[in-house]
Amino acid sequence: MMSSVPGADRKSKLLVYTIEECPVCGQKTKRAFTVGDYITKEASKCPKCSNTARVSLVYAESAKQSG
Amino acid sequence: MTSVMSISAAVLQVTSGDLTTYLYIAFFGLLFVVQFAFGTRLQSYFAINEISRGLNKLRVMKDKARKDAIDYLVNVGKAQADPTQRVDQFLDYVTIMPVDIDPSGLVGKIDHVVTTNNDRVRAEVGSLLNQNNPVTVSISENLLEVATSLNQIHKIVRHFYLLGKKTNSYFTLVQLQMLMPMIIQEADALLNATDSFRMGEPVGDGIGPVVVSRFMAGKEKRVIAKDTVMAITEYKGRKLYVLKADGPMAYVGQPGVAIQKIVSEMGVKPSAIVMIDAALKLEGEKTGEIAEGVGAAIGGIGVEKFQIEEAATKAKVPLYAILVKQSILEAITVMRKEIAEAADKVAEVLNRVIEEKTKEGDEVVVAGIGNTLGVAQ
Ligand SMILES: [Zn+2]
Numbered sequence: 001m002m003s004s005v006p007g008a009d010r011k012s013k014l015l016v017y018t019i020e021e022c023p024v025c026g027q028k029t030k031r032a033f034t035v036g037d038y039i040t041k042e043a044s045k046c047p048k049c050s051n052t053a054r055v056s057l058v059y060a061e062s063a064k065q066s067g
Numbered sequence: 068m069t070s071v072m073s074i075s076a077a078v079l080q081v082t083s084g085d086l087t088t089y090l091y092i093a094f095f096g097l098l099f100v101v102q103f104a105f106g107t108r109l110q111s112y113f114a115i116n117e118i119s120r121g122l123n124k125l126r127v128m129k130d131k132a133r134k135d136a137i138d139y140l141v142n143v144g145k146a147q148a149d150p151t152q153r154v155d156q157f158l159d160y161v162t163i164m165p166v167d168i169d170p171s172g173l174v175g176k177i178d179h180v181v182t183t184n185n186d187r188v189r190a191e192v193g194s195l196l197n198q199n200n201p202v203t204v205s206i207s208e209n210l211l212e213v214a215t216s217l218n219q220i221h222k223i224v225r226h227f228y229l230l231g232k233k234t235n236s237y238f239t240l241v242q243l244q245m246l247m248p249m250i251i252q253e254a255d256a257l258l259n260a261t262d263s264f265r266m267g268e269p270v271g272d273g274i275g276p277v278v279v280s281r282f283m284a285g286k287e288k289r290v291i292a293k294d295t296v297m298a299i300t301e302y303k304g305r306k307l308y309v310l311k312a313d314g315p316m317a318y319v320g321q322p323g324v325a326i327q328k329i330v331s332e333m334g335v336k337p338s339a340i341v342m343i344d345a346a347l348k349l350e351g352e353k354t355g356e357i358a359e360g361v362g363a364a365i366g367g368i369g370v371e372k373f374q375i376e377e378a379a380t381k382a383k384v385p386l387y388a389i390l391v392k393q394s395i396l397e398a399i400t401v402m403r404k405e406i407a408e409a410a411d412k413v414a415e416v417l418n419r420v421i422e423e424k425t426k427e428g429d430e431v432v433v434a435g436i437g438n439t440l441g442v443a444q
Contacts, residue, residue, distance in 0.1 A: 014401060016266075016268055016401055033266075033268065035266055035267060036267065037267075037441070038267065038269070038314065038315035038441045038442065038443050039269060039277060039280060039314070039315070039441060039442045039443060040280055040284055040442075040443040040444060041315075041443065054284075057277070057407045057410065058268060058269050058401075058402065058407070058441055059269075059401070059402050059403060059404045059406070059407035059408075060268075060401040060402065060403055060404065061403070061404040
């Protein structure tokens with residue numbers, strides 16, 4: 001009966017990354033997310049073939065996981 | 068004589084030897100009486116304590132959400148005047164749902180009320196901000212909605228807490244006490260959502276739009292309903308009508324209206340409608356798990372679902388669903404890796420569903436359902 005109200009779920013800190021993908025050669029680069037990033041946005045030049053890469057994914061993983 | 072003496076001695080012996088036993092009996096007897104007479108009162112006392120602690124947490128949360136919204140309006144939205152007063156009015160704004168004692172045509176009425184409210188929110192936010200960047204406006208709308216929800220939750224919990232205390236109602240208090248952990252969890256998810264919204268990060272609910280945006284990239288897009296865009300593309304000889312809300316704004320769009328338009332106004336005869344959406348997982352299920360099914364995969368108040376089901380039923384088009392499992396917290400906060408990485412698998416499933424359920428030359432509607440914050444097309 002005396003269950004207690006749990007504190008706000010203390011999750012491990014999340015780090016948010018932006019994945020850029022080259023539409024031509026498929027080269028993927030992972031970098032930290034910056035405000036203004038969105039999926040399909042034109043990103044930097046592909047390091048391999050210097051075509052314009054696009055943001056393909058934005059996701060978060062816990063700080064622990066990424067080491 | 069001797070026998071009498073020995074008896075009294077024996078009695079004495081018994082009395083002194085088992086005094087602790089009697090004390091025990093008396094103690095437990097008393098405990099029983101106390102429990103019997105004051106048990107519920109004691110439980111009420113504990114419940115009141117616990118609810119009041121939870122209520123405090125809710126108050127802190129709703130104040131933080133309100134402050135976050137105001138800060139965003141001022142710092143990012145560059146609100147001209149101090150928006151505090153307008154925000155406070157906003158938090159108490161009510162939407163009166165239509166009467167349901169005569170249910171025929173109810174969905175249309177609900178749609179009308181909800182649309183009126185959405186338009187009013189956008190107009191009000193637009194008038195508060197000193198800029199019209201649609202992303203900023205849509206984020207402001209969402210932040211205010213979160214603050215409103217937390218405000219409502221706090222108000223309702225406080226109402227039952229005070230009512231239970233006032234009427235000394237044990238059952239009201241205990242019920243509230245039992246619900247409290249779930250309420251706090253939900254409120255916590257809402258509060259966490261404000262962080263993702265402010266940053267403009269895609270949320271877990273946006274997985275449907277993420278998948279269909281790949282089909283729309285580079286194609287000509289047209290607005291097909293409010294905040295909703297559609298592109299026509301091709302896959303293995305099938306003509307695909309792909310739609311999602313207009314990103315990267317924090318919109319959910321009107322997929323119901325869009326599908327109705329495609330089926331009835333554009334004269335398209337789809338042989339399947341495939342919907343991709345996030346779905347609430349049960350505890351124990353893995354985040355990012357994919358489930359397939361039939362039916363309209365869309366949440367919300369039910370208007371969109373009704374519209375899609377009606378359009379599909381009228382045209383006798385089968386509805387297929389592809390769902391990505393996630394918790395409520397994961398659905399409204401920044402997209403987790405497990406969910407984002409499901410996008411490739413969802414695309415594979417989508418391709419397979421299209422190949423299995425339709426033939427070459429068919430027309431197929433593909434809808435990515437969910438909030439498109441941070442997901443353009
Ligand atoms: Zn490249």
